[in-house]
Amino acid sequence: METDRPTIRPLCAGDAAAYALLRLSAIDEDPASFLSTREEEEKRSIGEIEARICSTANQVVFGAFAGPTLVAVAGLRRYPARPVQQKGFLWGLFVARDHRRSGIARRLVAAAIEQARAMGLTRIALNTDAANAGAIALYRSAGFEAVDEPWAEEIDDDVDREVEMVLQLR
Ligand SMILES: CC(C)(COP(=O)(O)OP(=O)(O)OC[C@H]1O[C@@H](n2cnc3c(N)ncnc32)[C@H](O)[C@@H]1OP(=O)(O)O)[C@@H](O)C(=O)NCCC(=O)NCCS
Numbered sequence: 548m549e550t551d552r553p554t555i556r557p558l559c560a561g562d563a564a565a566y567a568l569l570r571l572s573a574i575d576e577d578p579a580s581f582l583s584t585r586e587e588e589e590k591r592s593i594g595e596i597e598a599r600i601c602s603t604a605n606q607v608v609f610g611a612f613a614g615p616t617l618v619a620v621a622g623l624r625r626y627p628a629r630p631v632q633q634k635g636f637l638w639g640l641f642v643a644r645d646h647r648r649s650g651i652a653r654r655l656v657a658a659a660i661e662q663a664r665a666m667g668l669t670r671i672a673l674n675t676d677a678a679n680a681g682a683i684a685l686y687r688s689a690g691f692e693a694v695d696e697p698w699a700e701e702i703d704d705d706v707d708r709e710v711e712m713v714l715q716l717r
Contacts, residue, residue: 553611553618553651555658562610563596565617573641580676604666608639609658611651618643621655623662623671635663637673640682652682656689663716670715677708690714 558566571588574581600608605627611619619642626634637659642651663671675682677697691712 551614553613553646553654555609555611555654557602558600558608558610558617558620560597560601562617563593563600566600566608566610566620567591567593567596569617569620569641569643570639572643576644607659607662609655609662611642611646611655613646618646619651619655621652621659623659623666625666625668633667633669635666635668635671637671652685653689656685660689660714660716669717670713672711672713674709674711677710683710683712686712686714 567588571585574583574585574588578584600622602608605625606623608620608622610617619640621640622638624636624638626632626636637656640652640655642655660671671691672694673686673691675686677683683693691714694711694713697708697710
C-alpha cells in the first residue's frame with residue numbers, strides 16, 4: 548500500500564535506471580553541491596552506474612522504496628587505501644522532496660551505520676554544506692560530530708563552506 552513505510556534495502560544492478568533518475572533530480576535541485584553536471588551524469592553508461600551502486604566488500608548504496616518507486620538513497624564506501632581502510636565515507640544522501648520529514652534519511656543513516664559495523668569500520672566520515680542545517684541536525688542526532696571549523700571549498704565559481712563530521716564506532 549502507498550501509505551506503508553518505505554522499504555530500505557541495498558541497491559543492485561536492476562536499480563541503476565531509477566538511481567540515475569533520482570540523482571538527476573538531486574542535481575537539478577542543488578547543482579552546486581555536486582561535482583558533476585546534469586550533462587555529465589546523463590552521459591554515464593548503465594554499466595558505470597551499476598558499478599557505483601552495486602554492493603561489494605567495500606561499498607553499499609541503500610535505497611528507500613515507496614511501493615516500487617525509489618525515493619531516497621545513501622551510500623557508504625570504505626576508504627580505498629591503507630592505512631585508513633577501517634574508515635568509511637557516507638555520501639550521496641538524498642530524499643525526494645515529497646517524502647521528506649518522515650524519518651527516511653534517519654533510517655538510511657542508521658542502515659549505513661549498521662553496515663559500517665558489519666564491515667569492521669571504526670569510524671564514518673562525511674562532508675556537508677555548513678549552511679545545510681537540516682542535514683547537520685540529522686547527522687548530529689545519529690551521533691556524528693563536526694571535527695573542525697567549516698572550510699571554504701571553491702567549486703567552479705561558487706564558494707561553499709563545507710564541514711566534515713565523524714562518527715566514532717569504537
Ligand atoms: C537533508 C535530508 C536528507 C533530510 O531527509 P529527511 O528524510 O527529510 O530527514 P528525516 O525525516 O529523517 O529527518 C531526521 C531529522 O533530521 C533533521 N532534519 C531533517 N530535515 C530538516 C530540515 N529541513 N530542517 C531542520 N531539521 C531537519 C530533524 O532533526 C529531523 O528530525 P525530526 O523530523 O524528528 O525533527 C533531505 O532534506 C534532503 O534530501 N535534502 C537535499 C539533499 C541533502 O541536503 N542531502 C544531505 C547532503 S550531506
